[in-house]
Amino acid sequence: GMNTIQTQETIKKDLDYKAQVACIGPAGENLVRFSSIIAGRRAFGRGGAGSVMGSKKLKAIAVSGGERPPENEKLAEAIKEAREALKNALSQEWNLITLFSKYGTNAAMPALNEKGMLSTRNHQEGVFEGVNKISAEYFGKHLFVKNVACFACPVACGRFSVVKSGPYAGTETEGPEYETIYALGSNCGVDNAEAIARADQLCDEYGMDTLSTGVAVSFAMECFERGIISKKDTSGLELRFGNHEAMVKLVEMIAKREGIGDILAEGTRRASEKLNKGSEVFAMQVKGMEFAAWMPEAMKGIACTFATSNRGACHKRAIIGDEFSGRVDPLAYEGKGKLTKEIQDKVNAIFTLVGCRFSEFTYPFEIYPKLLNAATGMNFSEEEFVLVGERIWNMERVFSGFTRKDDVLPERCYTHPIPSGPLAGTLVDREKFERMLDEYYEARGWDKEGRPTEAKLRELSILT
Ligand code: SF4
Known part of the structure; x- marks a missing residue:
């Protein structure tokens, strides 16, 4: 029942504060089919590996040790060459890596929207009218605290963000990154950056893939708007596109397998088989895995x-x-x-x-x-x-x-x-x-x- 952050802290306290821990949260324990494995606040996100650990009752794997690998001149030379290539890329103003370093992976969202390629409202449209409220610029101005990097990476595309006021005050997340902002944002018709950050935090703490979670929510929203499900199926949630409170609530319900969250925790393919009524047409998945943030029609x-x-x-x-x-x-x-x-x-x-x-x-x-x-x-x-x-x-x-x-x-x-x-x-x-x-x-x-x-x-x- 411990969330992924508590799990890591507890293991480090017991074992070694320098230990690296990969663990699952309640979603993995509940066998949510798109639950993930979390290390720090980074996710081994897609494909449901968290539920594999959960099915084996494996909560976490921790490693610790202090020995360095032997000196290796050839390797040092190759690493130097790789870092030079990165540094060179980072010195160019219009390189994608520079943009990621400055603004995070969400850097290109307005450009995608302008091209009509930003998946919106469960992939029904390619233009989102609320894009400026969930852009890198908005996050940078209102939520961004500092860059975060994977070990030794000079790009540091991660964005530690904090919500300082309003109903989601206190939210902390290492992101959200582009794919998450699409899935829980435009794809759910949600233009509230703070709500997206909260849902991102919940996904990380419960241990769920933000993409599949967001697409499961947007699928349910479309089912609701088409009358396939109603308030009596959603525990009273008015599950319309754009309702950020309902989106955040549904994320928790999926992780806990509560109410309709139990059906959605099976992924959109199985959920559409259960709900039927033509919903398989807009279950946006292939081979059971939900869409990432790109439109096959457009590319x-x-x-x-x-x-x-x-x-x-x-x-x-x-x-x-x-x-x-x-x-x-x-x-x-x-x-x-x-x-x-x-x-x-x-x-x-x-x-x-x-x-x-x-x-x-x-x-x-x-x-x-x-x-x-x-x-x-x-x-x-x-x-x-x-x-x-x-x-x-x-x-x-x-x-x-x-x-x-x-x-x-x-x-x-x-x-x-x-x-x-x-x-x-x-x-x-x-x-x-x-x-x-x-x-x-x-x-x-x-x-x-x-x-x-x-x-x-x-x-x-x-x-x-
Ligand atoms: S911070 Fe991590 S994800 Fe970002 S560029 Fe570096 S290695 Fe890749």
Whole structure:
């Protein structure tokens, strides 16, 4: 029953105040399907790993120790090179990393809104009228206290924030970051930054993924507005878009599995199966994982990434930067299958080093195998390093048994064009999407049904 902050403090007090603790909160104990693992105030957020720990009755893992690894000149040199690349990026005014350092990951929200790409009211629209009240500028002016960094990172994109007055006074959070502000903000029609910060804090303390939580709330709001559920189902909550009090309350109900929170704690796919009445059309999830803050209608690379990602509607291995900046036409389908395959393999490989996703915006790619080789004494070329990512992707695909029938977006993306703003009328064209999938499977060396072929599995030494 202890929340994640109390858990960490208690273990550190008992064990060693320098210990590092990864733990779950009440949401993980209650097997909320999108519960997360929390370390400090950072979350291993998506995919429900918290409920895996909860199912094993594993509350926390703590490590402590004082020995340093042996001196390694090659590694020191590679780290120096990586840090130089970061410093160089940070010295440029219009680099994404500089913006993250100055304003946090929410830096681009108004620009996204201007382009009509800010997912709003459960993904029904791409423009949010309240964007200026939840922008980085607003948070910076009213809530921001100081930058926070992961260990030794000079970017420090985290933003320790405190609500100083009003109904949410006393709220403290290491964020909220962009994806959280979308999920609990524009996507719920909420333009109250302080309420978003409170919901973010609750998610961290209960140990829940802010994205899936926000999308579960927005799904329930749409169900309420469409009359699929009523006040008698919501314990009296007036669950309309924009009602920030109801949003904050529902976050707690999900974590505790109280009332309708119990249904939503199962995720939107299962919740829509239970509530029925056509709600599956707007359960914004793929393979059971809720949407991250990007619109497949507005960026076809995101359509391909969300559909094919092994863990569902995940944005971590996508060509977002290229599509957002216009380096690649965001509305084009052709070529996106191949580009998606390439970024998935590359980022997958980087994640084996527990590398930050944002590092890929600045590091020359050769730095990763260099770091790996220096640290381990192995001898990976760039191509061999990328193959590690490809091998993982194929292993996951075989293990999960996913095929073409699983690589689908929610019906809303194909049938409900964006209603207003610069992208009015845009949707995902089903035929073109299927052709993009064909291109993706071909680039992967999979068959037409999206199954890894025997030849591909042998090439990757998965089959011998
Ligand atoms: S490691 Fe990544 S997430 Fe952490 S502070 Fe640095 S840039 Fe931000």
